[in-house]
Amino acid sequence: xxxxxxxxxxxxxxGQSITISCTGTSSDVGSYNLVSWYQQxxxxxxxxxxxxxxxxxxxxxxxxxxxxxxxxxxxxxxGLQAEDEAxxxxxxxxxxxxxxFGTGTKVTxx
Amino acid sequence: xxxxxxxxxxxxxxxxxxxxxxxxxxxxxxxYSMHWIRRAPGKGLEWVAVISYxxxxxxxxxxxxxxxxISRDNSKNTLYLQMNSLRAEDTAVYYCAIGGNTYFDYWGQxxxxxxxx
Numbered sequence: 193x194x195x196x197x198x199x200x201x202x203x204x205x206x207g208q209s210i211t212i213s214c215t216g217t218s219s220d221v222g223s224y225n226l227v228s229w230y231q232q233x234x235x236x237x238x239x240x241x242x243x244x245x246x247x248x249x250x251x252x253x254x255x256x257x258x259x260x261x262x263x264x265x266x267x268x269x270x271g272l273q274a275e276d277e278a279x280x281x282x283x284x285x286x287x288x289x290x291x292x293f294g295t296g297t298k299v300t301x302x
Numbered sequence: 303x304x305x306x307x308x309x310x311x312x313x314x315x316x317x318x319x320x321x322x323x324x325x326x327x328x329x330x331x332x333x334y335s336m337h338w339i340r341r342a343p344g345k346g347l348e349w350v351a352v353i354s355y356x357x358x359x360x361x362x363x364x365x366x367x368x369x370x371x372i373s374r375d376n377s378k379n380t381l382y383l384q385m386n387s388l389r390a391e392d393t394a395v396y397y398c399a400i401g402g403n404t405y406f407d408y409w410g411q412x413x414x415x416x417x418x419x
Contacts, residue, residue, distance in 0.1 A: 193363070193364065195346065195348075224404075226404040226405075228402075228404070228405035228406070230347070230406070232347075236411075237397060237409040237410060237411050237412060238339075238347065238397070238406070238409050239409070240402075240405060240406060240407060240408070243402060243403075243404075243405040244403070244404070244405070249407070281346060281347050283347070283349070283405070283406070285404040288361070289352055289359070289361040290349075290361060290363070291337075291349040291352075291404075292349065293339075293346060293347040293348060293349060294346065295346050296346035296347070
């Protein structure tokens with residue numbers, strides 16, 4: 193399974209909105225609305241931010257939102273805050289109990 | 303509260319074996335599928351393996367199939383990853399995670415495995 197494609201880095205100023213793309217294929221992202229997104233601060237465990245494309249786990253800010261179009265999923269962070277600076281990964285279910293992660297995006301708050 | 307604590311990492315020579323453990327608490331371990339996921343130095347996350355709540359169904363990434371074995375002991379609330387024929391490219395931080403429906407609900411802090419001669 194090949195990794196999903198994400199931009200290496202995205203940056204924005206506090207208060208702005210940014211969007212991270214996650215491009216897969218018709219075998220993963222395009223076949224299932226089952227993309228999840230994870231935030232990872234340096235030296236910390238990843239944290240679930242969005243699941244099943246656009247759903248929020250308990251306790252996650254609604255400044256984070258997910259969407260999908262065709263083979264590309266997206267994570268939008270609105271009202272960017274300093275604490276949002278981290279690495280972000282998408283992950284898609286790819287059938288047969290197999291999962292594939294994205295290449296990861298480093299978000300920088302300017 | 304939910305806790306996942308990985309252990310068993312360390313430095314191992316290529317071709318040797320290592321067994322990782324993940325001690326779970328704060329939730330009903332026996333009712334959740336569990337995953338192993340890794341992150342190599344300077345690289346992204348890679349899903350490694352999943353085991354069903356009862357332990358009968360197991361699935362692996364192609365990169366570890368035939369070398370790694372996932373297992374669990376529900377009486378001890380513990381998840382395992384037996385890693386054989388280790389390669390340099392298996393060097394990574396290994397995380398255990400609770401399986402949601404098709405996502406990873408909660409992650410441990412990870413244990414570092416270094417494969418080097």
